[in-house]
Amino acid sequence: MLRQTNVFRSNQQMAERVLDSNDLERERGITILAKNTGIVYEGVTINIVDTPGHADFGGEVERVMNMVDGVLLLVDAVEGPMPQTRFVLRKALEKGLKAIVVINKVDRPAARIDYAVNATFDLFIDLGASDEQADFPVVYTRGLEGRAGTEAHHLAHDLRPLFATILNYLPGPSVRRDGPLQLLVTTLEHSNYVGKIAVGRLSSGTLRTGQTVMRVTPGGEMTPHKVSQVYLFRDLKRVEVDEVDAGNIVAVAGIPDVGIGDTLTDPNDPQPLPPISVEEPTVRMTFSVNDSPFAGREGQYLTSRHLRARLMQELERNVALRVQETDTANQFIVSGRGELHLAILVETMRREGYEFAVSRPEVIFREGPEGLLEPMEQLYLEVHDDYLGTVTEMLGKRRGRLETIRYGEDGTVYCEFIVPTRGMLGFRQPFLTSTRGTGIFHTLFQGHAPYQGDIDTQEFGSLVALETGTVTSYALRELQQRGAFFVQPGEEVYSGQIVGQNIRDEDLVLNVCKAKQLTNFREKPKQDNEGLQATRTLSLDDAIEYLSNEDLLEVTPSSLRLRKRELRHDIRMREAKRAKLGR
Secondary structure, eight states, X not given: OTGGGTSSOTTOOOOSSTTOOSHHHXXXXXXXXXXXXXXXXXXXXXXXXXXXXXXXXXXXXXXXXXXXXXXXXXXXXXXXXOTTHXXXXXXXXXXXXXXXXXXXXXXXXXXXXXXXXXXXXXXXXXXXXXXXXXXXXXXXEETTTTEEESBTTBOOSSSHHHHHHHHHHSOOOOOBTTSOXXXXXXXXXXXXXXXXXXXXXXXXXXXXXXXXXXXXXXXXXXXXXEOOEEEEEETTEXXXXXXXXXXXXXXXXXXXXXXXXXXEEOTTSOOOOOOOOOOOOOEEEEEXXXXXXXXXXXXXXXXXXXXXXXXXXXHHHOTTOEEXXXXXXXXXXXXXXXXXXXXXXXXHHHHTTBOEEEOOOEEOOEEETTEEEEEEEEEEEEEEGGGHHHHHHHHHHTTOEEEEEEEOTTSEXXXXXXXXXXXXXXXXXXXXXXXXXXXXXXXXXXXXXXXXXXXXXXXXXXXXXXXXXEOOHHHHHHHGGGEEESOOTTOEEOTTBEEEEESSSSOEEEOTTOOOOOSSOOSOOOOTTTTOOOOXXXXXXXXXXXXXXXXXXXXXXXXXXXXXXXXXXXXXXXXXXXXXXXX
């Protein structure tokens, strides 16, 4: 769409997923931040907003929904609608938006076009679409070739049928061009030249450079400001203009204290718009200052002041996040929509040079009329029939309840479970191991339900370093029957650091720094690493899943170290004895 509206030169190299400009988005292959641009087709401006599909980033979806008038639902002709499609589509249908279904990759040999269309219609009905919404037009495309058509086997040589369907089916913006100024801020950007930039759709009135506006916060506080610059979005860039009419998505500079959810309105007739409402967080982690023996070696920002300032900065643009200060000055409770939501924040901060420690994710309980309530997830699974029994047993231990099951022609089983969010913490790695890496799962937040009972998912203990020093291959070779190690020979460790996973369900303290005495030996020399098993390298997601209640994850720009919350072995043993005796 961008190429055919002359956003790029004909000979220009265009990056894949051009709107997914964040490094993490490109590495993980997912959309994390909602982004927008605008194109002009036959004199009509079409604003395009790209939203994440993962439910953990639902706050990004909820805050930009008020900027759009319709949606393009992209469906793979082979796979049909994917589980993650449900979240964004449900939000769009709740807003009353109309959808155009685009069946892509119709040229693939395994394409099941009729199945994809029928499954999409069933999804609309399941999500409570109205009769008008369920009567959606279908456009068939070959995205790589830039071709589209209203029939799967008769495609035009360009995307004109898709553009025509957008203009003919989706409504224009419902705005008041002659009314008082109204703009709800949905996104914040930053420029080194003009500072903070507020982005939103102008719902009413006209906005021009130098105009005085009233900023109204969701709490009702009003402050006047003067607009320094006004921008429109065109061809992946911000274009400075003098005046903008209602209906456009605009960017405004000159309001330093603006926040997401604020309304910019006419100072003579202030009419604030309803603030953005998002679902409450379901998972939280404790962020704390790193106090390990290796603290300060690799990070640039180390103190509680740095940590607090960065978390407060994140609150300005991440509407689904919550930060709560604790009685301890160097600890903060950060709440989000899921493990992935918080893991992305951790990874972003470590790449910016921050050094800190995080605890195991835990769910946020509520008190209701029926007692203690906990968040529940809808779990959608695709596994081969050979692994169904193992996966079902895993979910049974995690208080999962099977809702539906369907068998595919190729031996794939499609299941839907209702599982407590507690049961999904740390589920990914054992699931992938049990299905030999072939299983697929996706979760959606369903709501809160009465407490489902205790869940014990800790099957293995940890191998803990006895002393501070350098890991030796001699020690690892002697100890490798104890379990799988996370450290390699030559790596520095400290007392209390977790260096591996035990084969038993208890923690084991051992000395991985022990060296062989080289006094007067006549044994034939051999390579140091001969006979050593491969070490297990943990990614950030793996490390967070591994954490238990007594563990912390030390996060630095270049290292991830698992450690015990209490580093001293004698104190840990004493507390374990007291817990065993019930004191």
